Amino acid sequence: MTHASHHLTLADIARQLGVTVSGNAQQPIRGLATLKEAQPDQVAFLANRAYLKDLATTKAAAVLLHPEHGKHCPVARLEIDNPYLGYAKLSQLFDPLPARDVVGIHPTAVVAEDAQIGADVCIQAHAVIEAGAVLGDRVVIGAGSVVGADSIIGEATRLHANVTVCHGVVVGKRVILQSGCVIGGDGFGFAHDGSGWHKIAQLGGVVLGDDVEVGSCSSIDRGALGDTVIGNDVKIDSQVQIAHNVIIGDHSALAGCVGIAGSTKVGKHCMLGGGVGLSGHLTICDSVQVTGMSLVTNSIHEPGVYSSGTGAMANSQWRKNAVRFKQLDDIAKRLARLEKKQRD
Structure with a gap:
């Protein structure tokens, strides 16, 4: 359940979504909830037909739903073609996190003298900003996070607590880095001489585009020579491993525990289910969906849905x-x- 820091009315919410209210437009709204749990001062949404059964008994002040379900709604309604997208937009109105941001540098933070700090930046306790780093306007650096030397953090980007952005990394605008993720750690590069391993210095960097989100405890390794590149609007779940020199195209999404080996290129608008593994030096074309726990060992050149492995059955x-x-x-x-x- 979510709560707004200030009261909104149904009319306010409708204006945000560009829709009209069928019902009491002046009803105060304090948050969002599911159809089953919503109270009379909350808005619910119906985006999955599986929950249609809960619509008839909902106690919500109003429901965000597709026009085809409007006649079944017993309370006020906000009709929209994509209810889930509408819910996503509304959730931003009730997010309490920005209200806790205090502009300025906490006394315990360590900021290099030559670091460039933009306007309205929030640097929280025990954060470290190393030499030559650049923080754009309205950046939030969470407690205990590190921005490495010569790294660039684009405007309105947020690092949650204990994020590590290593040296020479470029992070775009409006990026969200969840706690524990590491951007720009060394790639897994070693040469074997017959008896032991010799480390290969990783001389490249990482470039994250705009509107990227990286989940908690995920790792994006720096390139061996060129950069590891993550396109615009790429969404990466928790505990994902992206190896050196991987390229991921715009608007792709990777679910939890995906692993991508070095120098593989993933196209635009791709979706990789949980636990998917991609071998190294492959090319995955645009608009490919790989279902969960699949292993891909060859390049994919045609859009579509791909799977490997077998479903669960009795032992x-x-x-x-x-x-x-x-x-x-x-x-x-x-x-x-x-x-x-x-x-x-």
């Missing part, structure tokens, strides 16, 4: 199928011989 059945899987090559050869014999 006894899986054990039998695993045996059959090992026999597939032999079965295919025997079938080919039989077909040849039949043709002859």
Whole structure:
């Protein structure tokens, strides 16, 4: 449940969304909630038909929904073609986080003398801004976060607590970096001499575009020579690993625990489900969706939905199928011989 720092009316909310109210436009609204949990001073939304059953009994002040469901709504309604998008926009009105930002530099923060700090910047307790770093206007640096030497943080970007942006990283505008993520750590580069490993210095950087979000405890490694590049409006979930010199196109989304090996290029408008693994040096074209827990070992050149692996089943059945899987090559050869014999 969310709460506004100030009261809004249904009319205010409708203006924000560019829609009209069917019901009491002057009803005060203090927050958002689900159809089932909403109280008479909250707005709910219906974006998934699976929750249509909760509409008839909702106690919400109003419901944000598609016009096709309007006649089923027992309370005031705000009709919109994309209710989930409308909910996303409304959630910003009730977010209490910006109200806690205090412009200025906390006394315990360490800021290099030659760092460039923009207007209305908030640097919280124990943050470190290293030499040559540049912070744009309205940047928020959370408690305990580090901005490395010569890194650039674009305007209105927010680093939550304990974020590490290493040296020589460029972060765009309106970026959100969640706690614990590391941007620009060393890529996994080593050369083997037959008996041991020799580290390869990672000389590139990382470039994050505008409106990117990186989830907690995710890592985006710096390039070995060139940069690792994340396009505009890319959304990255928690515990994602992006290796050195990976390129991800604009508007793509990566769910939790995705792992992308070095020098792989992912196109625009791609979606990688949870736990997806991409091998290195691959090219994934635009508009590809890879379902959860899939392993991709070859480049993909046609848009579409791709999957690998098998769904869960009873262990006894899986054990039998695993045996059959090992026999597939032999079965295919025997079938080919039989077909040849039949043709002859």
